[in-house]
Amino acid sequence: MSVSEKLQNAWDDANTELAYHDNPNKALEILRSVAWDSCENDVQRAKTMSKAANVYVILADLDSGSRKAHLKRAYKNYSNALKLDSKSKETLRERGKLTSIMDQEGISIGQSFQVLDNGSPTPLGLLVILVASLLLLSSVKVLADFWDEQPVSGTQATMKISYVPNGMDENSRTTATIVIDLNSEAAPDHVENFIGLSDSGTYDATIFHRVIDAFMVQGGDFESGTGSGGYAYKWYGYCDGTAASSSDECDQKSWTIGDEADNGLTHQPGVISMAKTSSPNTGGSQFFIVPEDSNPSHLDGVHTVFGKVSSGLSSVTAISDVSTEDNDRPTFEVRLLTVTIS
Numbered sequence: 001m002s003v004s005e006k007l008q009n010a011w012d013d014a015n016t017e018l019a020y021h022d023n024p025n026k027a028l029e030i031l032r033s034v035a036w037d038s039c040e041n042d043v044q045r046a047k048t049m050s051k052a053a054n055v056y057v058i059l060a061d062l063d064s065g066s067r068k069a070h071l072k073r074a075y076k077n078y079s080n081a082l083k084l085d086s087k088s089k090e091t092l093r094e095r096g097k098l099t100s101i102m103d104q105e106g107i108s109i110g111q112s113f114q115v116l117d118n119g120s121p122t123p124l125g126l127l128v129i130l131v132a133s134l135l136l137l138s139s140v141k142v143l144a145d146f147w148d149e150q151p152v153s154g155t156q157a158t159m160k161i162s163y164v165p166n167g168m169d170e171n172s173r174t175t176a177t178i179v180i181d182l183n184s185e186a187a188p189d190h191v192e193n194f195i196g197l198s199d200s201g202t203y204d205a206t207i208f209h210r211v212i213d214a215f216m217v218q219g220g221d222f223e224s225g226t227g228s229g230g231y232a233y234k235w236y237g238y239c240d241g242t243a244a245s246s247s248d249e250c251d252q253k254s255w256t257i258g259d260e261a262d263n264g265l266t267h268q269p270g271v272i273s274m275a276k277t278s279s280p281n282t283g284g285s286q287f288f289i290v291p292e293d294s295n296p297s298h299l300d301g302v303h304t305v306f307g308k309v310s311s312g313l314s315s316v317t318a319i320s321d322v323s324t325e326d327n328d329r330p331t332f333e334v335r336l337l338t339v340t341i342s
Contacts, residue, residue, distance in 0.1 A: 007044060010035035014051060024055045024062065031055070046085035050094065053077035057098065068107050074098055082292075089214065089321070092293055096318020097165045100174040103315070155182045155191065157198060157307070158340045161208070164332035166321045175337070176315035178289075180272055180307045186263040187306035189236055190274055190283070193257055194306065196233030197222075197285055198339040208319070208334040210327070214293045217320050218275055219336050220286035223253075227327075230285030231255045241282040257283045265305035267296045270313045274304040291317040 010030055017027040031052045039045045056074035060067045078095035082088065102108075159178040164170060184191040197203055197220075208219035209227050223229025232255040237243060239250030247255070257274070258281045267273060267290055275286035283304065290296065292313055309316060323331040 003044065004038055004040065007035060007038035007040075010038055011048075011051065014055070018055065018058065024059050027055050028052060042084040046081040046083075046088060046091065049077045049081035049084070050088065050091045053081065053091075053098075054094065068105075071098065071102055071105075071107055075102065087293065089293055092291075092314070092317045093166060093321045096314045096316075096321065099312070099314040100165065100176050100318060103177055103312075104174055155184060155195065156180065156310070156342050157182055157194065158342065160337040161315070161319065162333075162335040162337055163319050163322055163330070165318055166323055170332055173332070176312060176319065178312035178315060179310050180289075181310045182307040183265065183305075186265050187260040187304050189257055190260055190304050190306035193233045193236070193285075194287070195341050198341050200233070202233075202285070203336055203339045206336045207330075208336065209329060210288075211320055211322055211324055211330050211334060212328050213321050213324075214291070215296060215320070216288040216290050216294060217316060217334070218286060218288040219334075220275065222285055227286065229253075232257045232284050238281045241277070241279045243281075255284065256281055259283070259304055260306070261301050261304045263304070267299045267303070267305060268308070269294060270309040270316070271305045272307045272309070273299065274306065276303065289316050291320040293317060294320070 014027040014030045014035065017023045017030065031048055035048045035051075036045070039048055053074040053076075056070045056077065060070035060074065063070065075095065075098055078091055078098065081091050082095070085091070157180045159180070161176045161178060162173055163176065164173050182191045182194065202222050203220065206219060206222050207225050208217050209221055209225050210218040218227070221227055221230045223231075231253050232238075235247035235250075235255055236257045237245075238256040238258055240254045241256055244250055256276075259276075265271065269290055269292045272287055272289050274283035275288050276283040289309065319334055322334060325331050
C-alpha cells in the first residue's frame with residue numbers, strides 16, 4: 001500500500017529529530033500533527049501510533065522521574081495501534097518487549113481512575129463514594145444470596161518464563177508472567193493431567209524446545225527437552241495411543257492421554273493445547289500456546305484445547321518471535337521456571 005509523500009516525509013522528520021537532534025518531544029509533535037493528519041487509512045494510523053509508542057519508550061529512558069507514565073503511554077499507543085492493524089508483527093513484537101520490561105519493573109499495564117488528589121476526593125472520587133454507598137445500602141441481603149449462588153472460579157496456572165527478546169543477547173534476558181485459565185469442563189482429563197504435572201514440580205526448570213513465529217510456542221518435555229520425551233501424569237487407559245486395560249501392560253514412560261479434541265474449543269490466539277504425534281490419543285506432557293498473531297484452525301478437532309491465556313498474551317507473542325536455530329529451537333533457551341496452580 002502506497003504512502004503519500006507528505007506522510008513519508010513526516011515519518012522521516014520524526015526519525016531525524018530522534019536520531020540527530022535528540023529531541024523526542026519534537027518527534028512526538030510531528031507524529032501527532034503532520035503525520036496523523038496525512039494518514040489515509042487505519043494501517044497508516046496504526047503505524048503512526050506505533051512510532052509514537054517507540055518515542056515514549058525513549059522518553060522513559062531519558063526521564064526517570066516520569067518513566068512509569070511514559071511506559072504506560074507507550075503501551076496504550078501500541079495497543080491502540082493493534083486495534084487498527086492487528087496483523088502488525090512489528091507492533092506485536094515491540095509491545096511484547098515493553099510488557100516484559102513493565103513486568104520486571106512492577107508497572108501495572110491497566111489504567112486506573114484517580115479518586116483522590118493529595119488525600120481529597122476528586123469529582124470522580126465523590127461520584128464513586130456516592131455510588132458505592134447506595135449499592136451498599138441496597139444490597140446487604142442480595143450479597144449473601146449472590147455469594148451462595150456464585151460458581152466456583154476456574155483453576156488458573158501461572159507460568160514464569162525466562163527468555164531473551166528478539167534482537168538482544170543473554171544480558172537482556174527477561175522474565176514474563178503468563179496466567180492461563182484452565183477449562184476442566186471442556187477437557188477434564190487434560191486439565192487434571194496438566195495440574196498433576198504442575199503441582200508435582202515436573203514442569204519446573206524445563207524449556208520451550210520448539211518456537212515458531214506467528215504459530216506457537218511448545219514445551220513440556222521434562223525428559224529430554226527436545227520434543228521426544230514426556231508422558232502423562234497418571235494412567236488414562238492409553239499406552240502410546242493404544243487403548244489398554246491396565247497400566248501393568250505399559251511402561252510408565254509410554255502413558256498417554258485420550259483425545260478430548262471435539263470439545264467445541266478452537267485454536268484461537270492465547271489458547272493452550274496438547275501437543276502429540278499425528279496419531280490419536282498420544283498426548284503426554286507436552287503442550288503449546290498460541291500467540292496473538294496466530295490462528296491455526298487446521299488443528300481444531302485434532303489437538304485438545306484445554307485453557308486460554310487471561311494475562312500476559314503479549315509476552316507469549318514476544319516469546320514466539322525469539323531468534324531460533326535448527327528444528328525451531330530458540331538460540332537462547334526459553335525457560336519455564338515455574339508453574340503454579342491456584
